[in-house]
Each structure stands twice: as C-alpha cells, then as structure tokens.
Amino acid sequence: MLHRRIYQFLMIYFIGLAVLMLVKYSLNLSDYTIPGVNEIWNTYRRYFGLYFIAVLNTMAVAILGHVLSICIATVVGIIGRLTVWIGSFIRVAAYNIQAYPIVAVAPIIFILLGDGLSSRLLIAAMICYFPLLLSFIGILSEPVAEIEHFFDSTRRMNWRLQVKIRAFENIHKLVTVIVGSATLAMVGTIVAEFIAANAGIGYSIRIALYQSDLSKILVALFLIGVCTSLYLVFLEWLGSFIKKRFGSV
Amino acid sequence: MLLELKELNYKYPGSVGDVFRDLSCRVTEPGFHALFGPSGVGKTTLAKIITGEIGGFAGEIATRGTEQVLYTFNLERLPGWYTIQEHLEEITPAANKEKIKELVESFGLQSCLHSRFAQLSLGQQNRTNLTRYLLQDFDLMIMDESLANVDELTKEKIILKIKALFPERCFLYISHNVVEVSKFCKQILVLRSHHKNPQAISLQGLDFREGRDLTKMELEQSMLEIVNAA
Numbered sequence: 001m002l003h004r005r006i007y008q009f010l011m012i013y014f015i016g017l018a019v020l021m022l023v024k025y026s027l028n029l030s031d032y033t034i035p036g037v038n039e040i041w042n043t044y045r046r047y048f049g050l051y052f053i054a055v056l057n058t059m060a061v062a063i064l065g066h067v068l069s070i071c072i073a074t075v076v077g078i079i080g081r082l083t084v085w086i087g088s089f090i091r092v093a094a095y096n097i098q099a100y101p102i103v104a105v106a107p108i109i110f111i112l113l114g115d116g117l118s119s120r121l122l123i124a125a126m127i128c129y130f131p132l133l134l135s136f137i138g139i140l141s142e143p144v145a146e147i148e149h150f151f152d153s154t155r156r157m158n159w160r161l162q163v164k165i166r167a168f169e170n171i172h173k174l175v176t177v178i179v180g181s182a183t184l185a186m187v188g189t190i191v192a193e194f195i196a197a198n199a200g201i202g203y204s205i206r207i208a209l210y211q212s213d214l215s216k217i218l219v220a221l222f223l224i225g226v227c228t229s230l231y232l233v234f235l236e237w238l239g240s241f242i243k244k245r246f247g248s249v
Numbered sequence: 250m251l252l253e254l255k256e257l258n259y260k261y262p263g264s265v266g267d268v269f270r271d272l273s274c275r276v277t278e279p280g281f282h283a284l285f286g287p288s289g290v291g292k293t294t295l296a297k298i299i300t301g302e303i304g305g306f307a308g309e310i311a312t313r314g315t316e317q318v319l320y321t322f323n324l325e326r327l328p329g330w331y332t333i334q335e336h337l338e339e340i341t342p343a344a345n346k347e348k349i350k351e352l353v354e355s356f357g358l359q360s361c362l363h364s365r366f367a368q369l370s371l372g373q374q375n376r377t378n379l380t381r382y383l384l385q386d387f388d389l390m391i392m393d394e395s396l397a398n399v400d401e402l403t404k405e406k407i408i409l410k411i412k413a414l415f416p417e418r419c420f421l422y423i424s425h426n427v428v429e430v431s432k433f434c435k436q437i438l439v440l441r442s443h444h445k446n447p448q449a450i451s452l453q454g455l456d457f458r459e460g461r462d463l464t465k466m467e468l469e470q471s472m473l474e475i476v477n478a479a
Contacts, residue, residue, distance in 0.1 A: 149320075150325060153319055153320060154340070154385050164330075165328055168328065168329060168330060169329075
C-alpha cells in the first residue's frame with residue numbers, strides 16, 4: 001500500500017517535472033522563468049529542512065481539522081438522519097450550504113479570527129467537512145431493514161443502536177469517504193495558509209510566489225505530495241484494519 | 250378467536266390494482282398454522298398489516314390474546330459485531346435464557362455459536378434468525394419463509410420442536426411448499442387473487458406431530474385440497 005502510493009506520486013511528480021523541462025528547453029526559457037534541474041536540486045538541499053518542518057506544521061493542522069470535521073459530520077449526520085423537522089432542516093441546509101465555495105468565505109474568517117491557528121483549522125475543517133457530511137447523512141439516514149427489523153419489532157431499538165448498525169453496515173463507504181476527505185483537509189489547510197496565515201507550507205509557497213522562485217514551489221510540492229501520501233497510506237491501513245476486524249457483515 | 254380479519258381492503262399507495270378486496274378470515278385457536286398462496290398474492294403484505302407495519306387499509310383486524318405479534322422473514326441478518334452466542338445472550342429476555350441451549354441444540358446450531366452471522370450458510374442464517382425470534386416473548390409469530398434453504402429433515406425436526414415447545418402460541422407459517430404446509434399445519438389460510446371470491450379460504454391441515462401416524466393417501470388428499478383452493 002505504502003510503496004504503491006509513493007510510487008504513484010513520484011511518477012506523477014516526475015512526469016510533471018519532465019514536462020516543465022521539456023517546455024523550458026524546447027522554448028529556450030530562462031532559469032528565471034523555469035529553473036534548471038541543478039537549481040531545483042540545490043534549492044531542495046538548501047530548503048529541505050525548513051520546508052519539511054513547514055509541511056509537518058501544515059499536516060498537523062490538516063489532521064486536526066480532518067478529525068474535527070469527522071466529529072462534526074458524525075454529530076450532524078446523527079441529527080440529520082431524524083425523520084422529524086430538525087432532521088429534514090439539517091439535510092436541506094447541508095445540501096445547500098455545501099454548494100457555497102469555502103475559499104470565498106475564507107477572507108471573512110481571517111478578518112474575524114486573525115491569521116493564527118484557529119483560522120487555518122477552521123478552513124481546513126470546513127473544506128473537508130461537507131463531502132463528509134453528505135456521505136454521513138446519506139449513510140445514517142438509510143435504514144438497514146434486514147437488521148433493524150428485529151430490534152424494531154422487539155422494541156429494543158434506540159438511536160445509538162441504529163447509528164451503530166448503519167455505520168457498521170456501511171463501514172466500507174465510511175472508510176472510503178474519510179480517506180478521500182483527507183486530501184481535502186490538506187488542500188484546505190494549504191489554501192488557508194496561502195491566503196493569509198503566518199506559518200505552514202502554504203505560507204512558504206506564498207513567499208516563494210512573491211519571489212517568483214519556482215524551484216522552491218517545486219520542492220514544497222514534492223514534500224507536500226510525499227507527506228500527504230504517507231497520511232493517506234496511514235488512513236487506508238487504519239481502514240483496512242477496521243474492515244478486517246469488524247467488516248464481516 | 251385469536252385473530253380475525255373482516256372485509257379487509259388494501260392497495261399500495263400509487264398503485265391501481267387492489268391487493269385485498271373484502272378479505273375475511275380467522276384463526277380460532279393456538280397452533281402451527283399456514284398462510285399459503287401463489288407468489289405476489291399478498292401474503293407478506295397481509296403479514297405486515299397484521300403486525301401494524303403497513304397501515305392505510307380499510308376493514309377491521311380483531312385480536313384476542315395476540316397482543317405481542319412478531320414477524321420474521323428469511324432475509325434478516327444479525328449485526329456483524331457479535332458472534333451468534335453473544336447476540337443470543339444479549340437479546341434473550343431473562344425468563345427465556347434457559348431455552349437458548351435447547352433451541353440451539355434442536356436447530357443444530359452448536360457449531361455456529363462462535364461464528365459471526367456472515368460466516369454461516371444461508372440455511373444456518375435462517376435457523377439462527379428464527380431461534381432469536383423464538384427466544385422472545387410473543388403470542389403470535391408470523392414466519393415468512395423462515396426455513397428457506399434448510400434441508401427437509403432439519404426443517405421437519407425444527408417445526409416439530411416448535412410445535413412441542415410452544416403449544417399455546419400461535420404461528421402463521423408462510424411457505425410455498427405445499428407438502429410441508431399440508432403435513433405440519435393445523436389450519437391453512439389459502440390466499441387467492443383479489444379477483445377470486447372469497448379471497449381467503451380456510452382449510453384443515455394434518456397437523457402432524459411426533460408419534461402420530463400419517464398415511465400417504467391422507468397427505469395427497471390434503472395437498473390436493475390446498476392446490477385446488479389456490
């Protein structure tokens with residue numbers, strides 16, 4: 001799983017790099033526009049430590065935001081599965097709000113909360129929250145009649161059991177959507193840092209952009225890709241462990 | 250009278266055709282009875298109307314001494330996080346705990362106790378599902394194809410055990426198997442298409458029990474009656 005993810009990422013990264021080099025040498029572009037391989041390598045050696053710490057910083061926020069959004073999506077999903085008005089209201093609100101681009105709301109968050117950790121965390125959580133919420137609401141609202149019938153007819157059903165049955169029955173879908181939203185959490189954090197934060201790899205990319213230093217951006221992208229792949233591998237491993245342990249449904 | 254349906258009329262919301270038109274029938278005494286009829290005639294719908302899972306019908310359902318009605322069908326599953334034993338212990342009321350062992354042994358489920366539901370064969374799954382329902386408190390149990398995928402010998406053993414263990418309870422056994430219906434059931438409610446009048450006919454089954462004799466001719470006669478009625 002690990003080597004497949006890393007291998008896939010490296011393949012895409014180096015294909016991208018090769019295309020850049022092809023453009024550079026075929027159009028005879030200067031090192032200022034697209035740096036040469038030597039310069040990229042030198043930048044990598046010079047900035048690896050600094051950028052690696054920045055990526056870890058970003059990842060920590062992304063993971064925190066991811067966990068936060070999973071918790072909120074679970075709670076809202078549990079309420080959204082209800083057949084009374086509050087459930088319908090939550091479902092309709094979720095479908096409508098998720099259509100609104102969070103990046104457009106991000107400046108308001110920075111104005112209100114400043115450029116610290118809370119803004120980055122909030123934006124990261126919000127970006128991966130809505131896809132999670134829609135899946136959670138869908139999964140938790142869908143009755144599993146073949147299992148629930150017994151508990152309904154013997155009057156043993158309660159909300160905890162209902163949620164447990166539905167989550168357990170859809171454990172494959174839940175794991176898939178959680179793994180999928182991890183990338184969004186990373187994207188959300190980097191976007192937040194890029195817009196206005198004062199730390200993290202998104203912030204470093206913004207500085208590199210001001211300096212028009214493409215080699216720094218390429219190094220940052222490399223580290224982001226490797227670290228995100230590792231996080232996804234960890235989540236996939238966790239998912240397959242859960243499926244193996246509980247997924248014999 | 251334990252259960253009486255009077256002039257029941259029902260059609261599914263949005264559908265044109267009736268499922269039941271002036272359907273009347275009654276079950277007067279406890280025992281192992283059958284609800285028999287061709288596919289699509291409305292056996293499951295009738296079962297769900299009796300249990301209250303389906304509403305919006307016209308007519309009357311009268312019950313006496315059948316307040317606790319359970320309906321079980323053959324596609325039910327147990328939660329996957331339990332082994333069969335854990336599940337049975339969890340869901341069995343304290344007063345019925347001593348029946349677990351007896352039912353498990355009679356239904357041939359000893360080897361399944363430490364497995365999870367998904368690891369069982371279809372026949373074992375159906376037997377396990379029926380077992381957990383029999384461990385509940387009930388007055389009337391509707392068994393909708395509950396012994397599907399179970400071999401004939403085991404099926405016979407299970408039905409005879411149910412009749413021996415629960416002589417005062419009422420069972421409505423939904424099946425398409427005319428042999429088992431005529432052989433084991435006391436009263437057979439034959440459900441027919443709503444074009445036929447009456448829509449339900451009540452016949453006497455052979456109500457076979459252990460120690461009783463049953464001739465081939467009796468069985469054939471009973472089966473012929475059921476097939477003709479349907």
